[in-house]
Amino acid sequence: MHRYALKIEYNGAPFVGWQRQNDHASVQGVIEAALSKLQKGDHTITAAGRTDKGVHAMGQVAHCDLEQEWEPFRLWEALNYHCKPHPVAIVDCVPVTEAFHARFSALERRYHFRILSRRPPATLQAGLVWQVKGPLNLEAMQDAAAVLVGQHDFTTFRSTICQAKTPVKTLDRLDISRIETEWGTEYHFDVRARSFLHNQVRSFVGSLERVGAGTWTPQDMKNALDARDRAACGPVSPPHGLYLAHVTYDADPFARIPT
Incomplete structure (x- = not known):
């Protein structure tokens, strides 16, 4: 074979x-x-x-x-x-x-999430972003994201039907950036870990959006994490803003030797 x-x-x-x-x-x-x-x-x-x-x-x-x-x-x-x-x-x-x-063989999986902030309905970006109408506080979301980085019991951010043996995972990175585009303001979430729980990334982003909108504070995010209770999670973001962006291996099988 x-x-x-x-x-x-x-x-x-x-x-x-x-x-x-x-x-x-x-x-x-x-x-x-x-x-x-x-x-x-x-x-x-x-x-x-x-x-x-x-x-x-x-x-x-x-x-x-x-x-x-x-x-x-x-x-x-x-x-x-x-x-x-x-x-x-x-x-x-x-x-x-x-x-x-x-x-x-995978060492790390990288997910990318896109939120589009604008009032008119998305047309060209429809189905490719999660659209919200109001602006989001980038700095507050970044502070809340920092709470999640590292090894934690992520029960709060785990689907009830998740089949993983343990809710303990190590989150390597959760970076958030704001991008001004011709079609509106986008917020990009770069999330990296060796492995993820079911719905973990969408649960993160849904809760972080609440922080950005001012409904939650970074402390609320820490309280939710510490609760280790699915009921403490914010709303789960829709799937259409999420992308599996990259998978890292010890030796990249797709790397090309420069000629």
Whole structure:
């Protein structure tokens, strides 16, 4: 068998999420169906992270095993052809050894969240951002975000259906920036950790938006964290502002040697 790493971009709007489900469109299902056009039979691909319904990706990573050896560019092009018309694109494809595992070899996952602040309805950015009408206090959100960085029991920011064995995780970074654009003010959240709990990032952003809007204070964020109680969480942000942006490995399989 020959193993290939795939870097994948997708718009999550029409999907129930990454994971294959019977009778529902999923990103995994689209790619596995494309693989079956290239090699008959059932295929199972493994991803670095299982994004939820409506969540997008700029840098999802998965691996697949094929009996036939493919020139990476030809495999890349063939998969993109057979993924049509779904909003899924293989943006890179490289051969890897059997030691590479998209999920278990990952050292860090990076998520990106976009909030758009403006009163007119979003048109070009609709479905790609979480729109709020009022401005947000960047400094207050940054102070509240600092409370979350490090190793904590994140029960408050964990979905009740989360299957992780422990709510204790280490959050490496949670950086927030304000970007002035032609279409309004955007607030970008850069969230990094080795692994995340179910709905953790969206729970963070929903609570941080409350801080930015002035409904919560940074101390309220600390109180919510310390409560270790899901009921203490703020509203969970919608999925369409969230992107799986990058997955880090000890050796980047997609790195190119400069020529």
